[in-house]
Amino acid sequence: MVSTLGDTSPRYSTIKKRAAEFKRGRESLEDDPRSGSTRSSTTSDQVDAIRRIVLKDRHLTTQQIANKMRISYGSVKSVLNDTLGMSKLSARWVPRIRTPDQKFVRHDLSKELLARFQTDPDYFYSRIVTQDETWVHHFEPE
Structure with missing residues (x-):
């Protein structure tokens, strides 16, 4: 099986187990339904x-x-x-749903920014805002 299926072949132990199940009368390769709670517990x-x-x-x-x-x-x-x-x-x-127009605009802006970066990386980096640029006024009372 390894020469035919390669890395996707089942392990020997799996084949041995399945063969025993078929000898006992099993007719399907599908998993049996299991008891217990459902996958999602939210209603x-x-x-x-x-x-x-x-x-x-x-x-x-x-x-x-x-x-x-x-x-x-x-x-x-x-x-x-x-x-x-x-x-x-x-x-x-x-x-997080975007319309096709929003996706198109985002794609175009990304391409434009990439072109700017490739043209002059140093200038591009100097223009990036890395945090909130709120103005802080320094006041010293007399």
Whole structure:
């Protein structure tokens, strides 16, 4: 099998186990259904509640939402990222859906910035803002 399938061939122990199962009458290669809890422990009510919480205050952290909902951090993160399609941007939860126009503009701007960088890297680096440039006024009372 290794010469035919290469690295994708199953291990010998797997083949031996499957052969024994087929001798006992098994007819399918599919896994049998398993008992126990489902993969996701969040309900649609929880998803709706998380959506309402986030829309009310987009500055909440994942841990704060988990504490309010009394569910695990991982469940909240899964709901926010996978179910609701949201990500954290500038300390706010925002939908991460972009329109084709937005993708096109982002692509063009990226190409333009790359061209500027390739033309003169030193000048390009000198023009990058690396932090908030708020003006701080120094005042010394007399």
